Structures are given as C-alpha cells and as structure tokens.
Amino acid sequence: MQNKRGISQTFGGVPQGQRVRTATVFDVFDMSRVLIRSITELCEADHQGDPDQIAAWTANKSPEGIRQWLSGAHDLWVAELQGQICGVGAASPDGVVSVLYVDPSAVGRGVGTALLMQAEQHLREAGHHKATLDSTATARDFYLRLGWSEDCTPQVGFAKAKYPLSKVL
Structure with missing residues (x-):
C-alpha cells in the first residue's frame, strides 16, 4: 500500500480468510455481540469491571442501536475472519474514526489494523x-x-478517560 506521497506502508498484509466490508442491517446482531464482548472483556483498564460503567458504555450497542447507526451519516464496516464477524469500525463525515472494536477471539490477528486502514x-x-479519534486507555x-x-491531555468521559488522537492522512 502507498500513501499519497508514494511512500510504501507495510502492515503485514491481510491475513488469509480475512476481509473488511461495508456493514449491513443483516450484521447488527453480530456487530452488537462483538462490541459488547470487546468492551466487557478487553476494556477492563477503562471500566475496571464496574457494571454501571459497562452498562452505560454498551447501552447503544444493541442491535436496535446499531440499526440507528446504519441509518445515520457514519460509514460502518465489519471485519470477518473465516466468514465470522470479528470487528466493527466506523467513520463520520467530519473525519472522525468513531468506532473500532475487535472481538477478544480475534485480538492480535490484524483485524483492528485492517479496520483502521479501511x-x-x-x-x-x-x-x-x-x-x-478519542481512544480508550486499552487501545491507546x-x-x-x-x-x-x-x-492533548486525556479527558474524563461518562465511563472512561478519552485520549484525543489525530493522524495526518
């Protein structure tokens, strides 16, 4: 892959059996599962296992909540490994990477990198x-x-600290 300056960027390639595609309404149940598992199981550094913080963070990650995302202005993608959805990503029209979560079973397999590249x-x-984007402590x-x-310095959010990050594209 080359950036706009023609400089090659190597990310190790897309693992065999992996693909990133546009999310559809048919994906909402799998997307919800991935989002909730990722937050609950991987983001302990952010929520410290507090059930109230987990509930607040996952409140809009239900299939119905994700249906609303799909009808909004954000572009959403899912990552698949061997045909199973294992990652969810989104970007807003104003240049924000608004969602990027990986299922715990797919961590370390290039899923997050592929979604971020997308x-x-x-x-x-x-x-x-x-x-x-606003990163969690877990993903920073x-x-x-x-x-x-x-x-800038981290900001305290509703259930976690946010780490504002940017990247020149």
Whole structure:
C-alpha cells in the first residue's frame, strides 16, 4: 500500500480468510455481540469491571442501536475472519474514526489494523487530510504504534478517560 506521497506502508498484509466490508442491517446482531464482548472483556483498564460503567458504555450497542447507526451519516464496516464477524469500525463525515472494536477471539490477528486502514483510506478518499479519534486507555498504544499522535491531555468521559488522537492522512 502507498500513501499519497508514494511512500510504501507495510502492515503485514491481510491475513488469509480475512476481509473488511461495508456493514449491513443483516450484521447488527453480530456487530452488537462483538462490541459488547470487546468492551466487557478487553476494556477492563477503562471500566475496571464496574457494571454501571459497562452498562452505560454498551447501552447503544444493541442491535436496535446499531440499526440507528446504519441509518445515520457514519460509514460502518465489519471485519470477518473465516466468514465470522470479528470487528466493527466506523467513520463520520467530519473525519472522525468513531468506532473500532475487535472481538477478544480475534485480538492480535490484524483485524483492528485492517479496520483502521479501511477508515483512514475512506477518510482520505472523502478529502480529509487529517483524521481524529478519542481512544480508550486499552487501545491507546495500538493507535500510537500505527502513526497516530496525542492531541492533548486525556479527558474524563461518562465511563472512561478519552485520549484525543489525530493522524495526518
């Protein structure tokens, strides 16, 4: 893959049996499962196992909530490994990577990187020269390894601290 300056970027390739595609209404149950499992099982550093914080964070991650996302302005993708949905990503029209979650069973298999590359490419093609996102404590190092930079000090959110990050596309 080459960026707009023609510099090659290597991310280890897409693992065999993996693909990223546009999410559809038929995916909402699997997307909900991935989002809730990821938050509950992987984001302990953010919610410290507090059931109230987990409930607040996952409240809009139901199939019905995701149906509403699909009818909104965000572009949503799912990642599949061997035909099973194992990741969810989204970007907003204003250049924000708004969602990126991986199922615990797929961590370390390139799913998050593939979804992030999809979001970045989409935002580049939409004419954005810079992308932003609010990272969790759990995902912060992942984004920093992939060229994202911290914008300012963390902000305390409803259930977790947010780490504002950006990347020149």
